[in-house]
Amino acid sequence: xxxxxxxxxxxxxxxxxIGFEVINKVPPTLHTPLMSGSNAISGIAxxxxxxASGARETSVSVILGLIAVVLATVNVVGGFLVTDRMLLMFKxxxxxx
Amino acid sequence: MSDFLxxxxxxxxxxxxxxxxxxxxxxxxxxxxxxxxxxxAVGMLLAIVATMLDQHVLNYEMILLGLAIGSxxxxxxxxxxxxxxxxxxxxLLNGLGGAASALVAVAEFWRLLDSGAPVPLxxxxxxxxxxxxxxxxxxxxxxxxxxxxxxxxxxxxxxxxQQQFNLVLLAAYVTGSIYLIMTPDSLPIFLGVVAVxxxxxxxxxxxxxxxxxxxxxxxLNSLSGIAAAAAGFVVMNNMLIIAGALVGASGxxxxxxxxxxxxxxxxxxxxxxxxTAGGAGGxxxxxxxxxxxRSIDPEEGAMMLGYARSVVIVPGYGMAVAQAQHSxxxxxxxxxxxxxxxxxxxxPVAGRMPGHMNVLLAEANVPYTQLYDMDDIxxxxxxxxxxxxxxxxxxxxxxxxxxxxxxxxxxxILEVDRAKQTIVIKRGMSTGFAGVDNELxxxxxxxxxxxxxxxxxxxxxxxxKQL
Numbered sequence: 013x014x015x016x017x018x019x020x021x022x023x024x025x026x027x028x029x030i031g032f033e034v035i036n037k038v039p040p041t042l043h044t045p046l047m048s049g050s051n052a053i054s055g056i057a058x059x060x061x062x063x064a065s066g067a068r069e070t071s072v073s074v075i076l077g078l079i080a081v082v083l084a085t086v087n088v089v090g091g092f093l094v095t096d097r098m099l100l101m102f103k104x105x106x107x108x109x
Numbered sequence: 110m111s112d113f114l115x116x117x118x119x120x121x122x123x124x125x126x127x128x129x130x131x132x133x134x135x136x137x138x139x140x141x142x143x144x145x146x147x148x149x150a151v152g153m154l155l156a157i158v159a160t161m162l163d164q165h166v167l168n169y170e171m172i173l174l175g176l177a178i179g180s181x182x183x184x185x186x187x188x189x190x191x192x193x194x195x196x197x198x199x200x201l202l203n204g205l206g207g208a209a210s211a212l213v214a215v216a217e218f219w220r221l222l223d224s225g226a227p228v229p230l231x232x233x234x235x236x237x238x239x240x241x242x243x244x245x246x247x248x249x250x251x252x253x254x255x256x257x258x259x260x261x262x263x264x265x266x267x268x269x270x271q272q273q274f275n276l277v278l279l280a281a282y283v284t285g286s287i288y289l290i291m292t293p294d295s296l297p298i299f300l301g302v303v304a305v306x307x308x309x310x311x312x313x314x315x316x317x318x319x320x321x322x323x324x325x326x327x328x329l330n331s332l333s334g335i336a337a338a339a340a341g342f343v344v345m346n347n348m349l350i351i352a353g354a355l356v357g358a359s360g361x362x363x364x365x366x367x368x369x370x371x372x373x374x375x376x377x378x379x380x381x382x383x384x385t386a387g388g389a390g391g392x393x394x395x396x397x398x399x400x401x402x403r404s405i406d407p408e409e410g411a412m413m414l415g416y417a418r419s420v421v422i423v424p425g426y427g428m429a430v431a432q433a434q435h436s437x438x439x440x441x442x443x444x445x446x447x448x449x450x451x452x453x454x455x456x457p458v459a460g461r462m463p464g465h466m467n468v469l470l471a472e473a474n475v476p477y478t479q480l481y482d483m484d485d486i487x488x489x490x491x492x493x494x495x496x497x498x499x500x501x502x503x504x505x506x507x508x509x510x511x512x513x514x515x516x517x518x519x520x521x522i523l524e525v526d527r528a529k530q531t532i533v534i535k536r537g538m539s540t541g542f543a544g545v546d547n548e549l550x551x552x553x554x555x556x557x558x559x560x561x562x563x564x565x566x567x568x569x570x571x572x573x574k575q576l
Contacts, residue, residue: 017231017342020350024338027351030130031358038137040457040482043363043464046136047330048199049146050359053129053153054206054333056352058176059160060213060340064220065175066166073219074168076212078175084209085179086186087202092150093187094198099143101471104478 045098052091058084114162121159122348128152129352133359139477156348192472193429196462200254200326203333207246210336211303214239214343218299228293235342237286237302243336244306245313250329252314253322257461263319265381275312281305317378320542323367324378326462331360363463370457370483372509372520400551402538407565410532410558411572414440417494419450421486423523424466425459427500427535431562434473437499440570441475447576453479454486454496454523456504487524496528498549500562502541507549517543531555534565 038046061084065077129152135145157176160166190198214236221228255261285302289295317325334356341349368375414420422441428434441451453475459466467480481489490496498505501523508515509522525531526549533555540546549555558565 014231016345020342020345020347023347024342024350024354027126027354028358031133031355032362034130034133034137034355035359035362039139040366040455040464041139041467041477041480042136042142043366044195044199044460044462044468045142045146045464046133046359047327047363047463048195048202049136049149050133050356051199051202051206051330051333053133053149053352054203054330054337054356055209056153056156056349057206057209057213057337057340058179059156059346060337060344060349061175061209061216062157062160062166062172063163063344063346064213064216065172066163066168067220068167071219071223073216073223074171076216076219078171080209080212080216081172081175082179082182083205083212085176086183087179087206087209088153089180089183090187090198091183091202092146092153093184094190094195095146096143097187098192098195098468098471099146101468101474102139102142102477103471103474104140104476 041102045095045102048091048098049095052088052095055084055087055091058088114164118159118162119347121155122346125152125156125159126348126351128155129355133355192469193432194258195465195468196322196326196460197254197257199462200250200257200329203326203329204247204250204254206333207243207250207329207336209243210333210340211240211243211247211306213340214243215299215303217343222294222296230290232343233290233293235339237289239336239339239343240303241282241306241309242332242339244303245310246329246332246336248307248310249314249325249332250310252311253325253329256314256319257322263322265318266315271312271316275309278305278309278312282309313379316380321371321373321378323458323460323462323465324364324371324373324375327360327364327367328375329360331357331364334358334360366457367463370521372517402550403553403556404559405532405556407558407568407572410556411569411576413495413530413532413556414444414449414497414569415447415573415576417449419452419493420444420495420497421452421454421490421493421525421528423454423456423496423498423501423505423525424470425456425499425501425504426461426466427502428562429460429466429469429500431500433499433562433566434469434475436563436566436570438470438473438475440566440573441479443570443573447573451479452481452486452489452493454483454490454525455480456483456501456523459501459504483521483523490524490527493528494530496525496531498525498531498533498535499566500534502535502547503543503545505549506541506545506547508545508547512548515545517545525549526552526554529554532558534558534560534562536561
């Protein structure tokens with residue numbers, strides 16, 4: 013089990029570095045969409061929620077898992093859609109009226 | 110052959126993680142950002158579908174129902190929200206993500222308890238961290254939402270022995286955790302730890318003022334990612350760990366940018382309500398008060414703008430509150446038609462969250478090529494004939510540069526006082542968030558247009574049209 017933990021730690025730290033590198037150069041104009049977009053990605057907890065509610069039974073853990081599925085999906089769908097809505101507004105030059 | 114499916118799921122995760130990174134990279138440029146967001150969304154869809162194929166996932170109907178309900182709520186919220194309410198929206202979504210991560214840990218604890226299987230130490234520690242970070246993100250975000258929405262007062266809330274109370278909470282969390290590591294099957298203690306984590310989230314945001322919300326929202330954004338990563342450690346899922354780490358990193362970068370823009374350390378934002386050191390306001394700029402300001406009417410203002418060669422517009426949150434961004438866009442269109450070069454200068458904390466002002470202007474159809482960041486525009490103010498300040502105050506206060514006694518000394522500002530002339534649209538002479546007088550208003554080169562941003566800008570538009 014410790015081996016799995018170590019591997020997971022490696023993944024976590026290296027992914028953090030990738031995150032820093034990729035996001036460091038984002039211009040301020042895009043900070044809000046970046047935040048709402050990355051916010052949607054943090055809804056990845058939905059995967060854990062699906063696994064937690066996977067058993068075909070009515071137990072406390074499955075019910076909690078299903079609640080988590082709903083909450084995380086709101087996070088994912090709301091986050092991506094609102095980001096798209098914002099980015100749709102960013103235009104280079106308006107079409108000449 | 111039996112591990113064909115699990116391998117396929119893992120490989121799909123690898124693709125999804127790559128799509129996240131690729132999508133985030135594309136989010137870094139306005140031209141490709143929309144694609145980037147779609148790419149990340151596709152990655153998410155792939156990851157969800159792959160997880161549904163897991164052999165342990167049998168409860169399809171209920172899970173699909175949950176996904177459908179969540180999607181419906183999310184979609185409605187995303188299309189209903191006003192752009193001015195974007196910080197609240199992001200705050201709420203952060204909170205939901207944090208809650209979901211914490212729930213994963215609680216559900217896993219319950220499952221292990223029911224199965225009677227021994228809890229491995231590393232899973233146990235991951236669960237405790239997940240509950241703490243997810244719980245703090247959950248309640249902290251909802252409190253930030255309430256403050257931004259005006260449901261509760263935006264000013265810092267403190268009470269006697271608050272710090273001691275926080276220390277007791279922290280000690281309770283640590284004690285409970287140690288107890289659980291030794292006796293992992295104690296449900297009451299586990300629930301106690303959950304409760305303490307939730308209260309800690311409230312205590313974390315309650316002493317922070319409304320003006321510091323950009324920092325808090327960024328930090329909670331980061332925490333929601335770290336909570337997801339912690340949930341990944343609980344269920345040993347690389348996808349959660351990678352995605353969580355990416356979000357954690359992005360949130361930390363934004364937090365740092367916001368702190369720098371306000372010239373405050375993260376520590377002072379989080380704890381300034383306690384240390385009464387500084388006592389902002391005080392004797393700040395007391396000498397300047399007896400000076401006079403020069404007030405003009407819209408007609409004069411329109412003349413100055415219309416006959417200028419270059420104008421820099423400095424929008425502040427006051428403009429957004431007055432919903433004047435569309436009128437401002439009209440004004441700049443009209444000026445451009447007359448051959449005036451118009452630029453917008455955006456201070457990093459002009460809105461209520463990082464990049465908020467840019468979104469508000471984009472909504473009003475201002476092309477993003479006209480928006481300039483502080484570092485790019487500051488050297489250009491000297492060439493500008495007129496700087497038009499609309500509803501901004503502290504971010505254009507020259508005292509930040511010169512007056513070492515001022516509470517905002519050292520904060521990076523937009524140097525509008527270097528322009529040949531400055532017009533300030535403002536309701537009255539009240540002070541900004543920092544509660545300090547602004548010597549800009551008393552300068553010879555500065556003229557004031559008193560009135561609401563929306564009224565004044567509309568009047569400027571019609572006056573400019575008549576030139």
